[in-house]
């Protein structure tokens with residue numbers, strides 16, 4: 001084991017603070033990465049504050065972070081994909097069994113034996129996994145992604161969660177040129193959704209409740225913006241969408257959105273409101289519409305997404321912060337006061 005600098009939370013009510021954690025000694029198939037940037041995902045905040053205690057109780061100290069971009073500092077003897085000095089990315093997964101039907105099909109995100117990047121039982125250390133709010137990480141090469149060199153690294157970090165979370169369902173549901181696609185909500189996920197839908201060539205419509213987001217949505221690539229509380233604007237789009245990506249995690253009217261789908265259209269949830277939705281069966285039956293949800297993506301698809309971003313020069317719009325500003329950033333995240341993702345410059349950890 002070796003020591004790594006990190007920021008961790010000691011309890012659900014403690015602020016994140018500087019600490020030292022033990023990382024495993026690399027195995028033959030491991031890649032050691034110096035972390036350069038780590039995005040702040042809303043999941044980090046939920047986990048640190050133990051807000052998902054029912055499904056994933058937090059083990060303290062907790063080191064969050066699963067939007068990791070860095071540089072390879074050493075490789076195990078059996079590593080073939082990476083060499084020292086390469087750019088590398090790590091997302092929400094750091095391991096899986098590699099043998100189940102899901103893994104064999106490239107759907108590691110559905111593996112019953114996957115290992116999440118933080119707050120998950122760590123097979124190597126016997127403790128829990130520690131995430132990217134740290135100066136280094138050791139990951140099996142199977143779970144390390146190649147980051148295109150032309151991308152701004154601070155903005156590339158959020159691609160590892162926010163990026164793949166929005167790209168994967170669009171890929172799966174066939175978003176392409178000639179399709180009409182709606183994105184609901186312009187936050188960390190939604191702004192990536194707009195960028196991807198636009199780059200994939202779809203007619204992209206952003207739904208928001210905030211008139212002050214209209215201009216930004218158009219700048220990010222939306223062809224149209226609909227104020228979802230305006231019944232007239234909504235009615236003009238009834239029955240016209242092939243696909244809608246719903247990135248809102250607050251309670252909202254799902255039936256109003258389902259009614260905007262054309263026949264065989266799909267509404268996919270990537271936001272997770274706490275309260276169950278009251279879904280009208282008629283909204284699904286008439287038009288044979290479907291309602292779905294989607295988590296991150298598999299490794300091959302995540303690489304495909306990063307390569308697509310390299311080709312189209314797509315990164316998240318980020319506000320770069322020092323590690324020492326993370327607690328303040330969390331308070332702003334609760335108020336949705338960020339355009340559109342915080343990215344931690346890990347160089348700041350050197351002076352922590």
Ligand SMILES: [Zn+2]
Nearest residue numbers: 041043161162
């Ligand atoms: Zn995330």
Ligand SMILES: [Zn+2]
Nearest residue numbers: 098100103111
């Ligand atoms: Zn598996």
